[in-house]
Amino acid sequence: MTGPAAGDGPRTPLVLKFGGSAFAELEGFTRVARYVADRAADSGRPVVVVVSAMSGTTGRLKETLERLAPDPPPEAAAMLLTSGETVSVALLTAVLDMVGLRASPVAAAGTGLLAEGPPQHAALLRADPAPLTAALAARPVAVVPGGPAVTAAGRSVMLGRNSSDLSAVALAGALSAPVCELFSDVPGICTADPYLVPAARTLEHVAYETVRRMSHHGAKVVHTRAVDWAERHGVLLHCRPLPPGGGAGTVVGQGPPAPAVVVSARDDGLARITTLREDGPAEHTLVPAADAADRARRAHRELFPDAAEDAPPVPPKARSAYSDVLIT
Structure with missing residues (x-):
């Protein structure tokens, strides 16, 4: 679990x-482009970059659609809600070219991801490596939208909200990449949400099953379907902080179980605090949403009595000021 799998060429x-x-900021495209260029140069490898929509874009698109048409055709909704990823693909490709790295912008039909089912919640069936292999033969980098796929009939569908992880893991498996690197605004897989529990620990290694349990109970870590796909296809997940952030992140694979505290919001003004021990059933407590952070910290102290109480708070998440780029 400490490095690439055997046969990694x-x-x-x-x-x-x-x-x-x-x-979240337009400068983020430049930071990511420079990082990708550095990784490509250092490794000598082609790079597949899977991107999400700018923070807040999909939510804004959904709000706009519901304001115009409360019950839209599913195909139209799926087309609109995946357009944010298309914008990210185009912008990052343009910036990669500006920093001197030629990249292919890939549309949903060119990802090789085949799915079936409801247009907004389709199930991924398989990942064909041929389209991306061809794209990488032409240029060293392929920039791919995370979340959309196509049906056997060629119709564009969406793999569900927050499905970029699934796209990336499926493509890694199809391309025989032993590791899929997932970058986010947290230092890795933590023992609690660091936005609520500053003393949360970043786990160095953790088992697929632990991350699956955390996700199942509402933690915003790797999506359950992505974890399932990774385990089934032997892909390690390396959850890392956004560059140029420090820290080694977390490797998810055949690792040890780990305890954790998960907070999930509800629509009735309550929050559910779930304590996951290394073994045994999950323990749930309902509290008013306003008390969720305090109760989560108490639960975390019970699991980790020696956790630092004076850990600095994690800066709050911010929606991109450009998340309304497609909204008129």
Whole structure:
């Protein structure tokens, strides 16, 4: 679990996924482009970059659609809600060219991801490596939208909200990449949400099953379907802080179980605090949403009595000022 799998060759692509928080500011595209250029130069490998929409874009698009048409055709909704990723693909490709790295902007139909089911919640069936292999033969970098796929009939569908992780993991498996790197605005997989519990620890290694449990109970870590796909196809997940942030992040694979505290909001003004121990059933407590952070910190102290109480708070998440780029 400490390095690439056996057989990892110099032409095996790096697969890097950047969430919407990477693009909270337009300068984020430049930071990511320079980082990708450095990784490509250092490794000598082709790179597949999977991108999410700028932070807040999909939510704004959904609000606008509901304001205009409360019950839109599913196909139209899926087309609109995946357009934010298309914008990120185009912008990052343009900036990569500006920093001297030729990249192919890939549309949903060119990802090789085949799915079936409801247009906004389609199930991923398989990932065909041929389209991206061809794109990488032409240029050293392919920039891919995270979340959309196509059906056997060629119709564009959406793999669900927050499905960029699934896209990246599926492409890593198809391209025989032993590791899929997932970049976000947290230092890795933590024992609690660091925005609520500053003393949360970043786990160095953790088992697929632990991350799956955390996600199942509402933690905003790697999506459950992405974890399932990674385990099934033997792909390690490396959850890392956004560059140029420090820290080694977390490797998810056949690692040890870990305890954690998960907070999930509800629509009735309550929050559910879930304590996950290394073994045994999950323990749930309902509290008013306003008390969630305090109760989560108390639960975390019970799991980790020696956790630092004076850990600095994590800066709050911010929606991109450009998240309304498609809204008129």
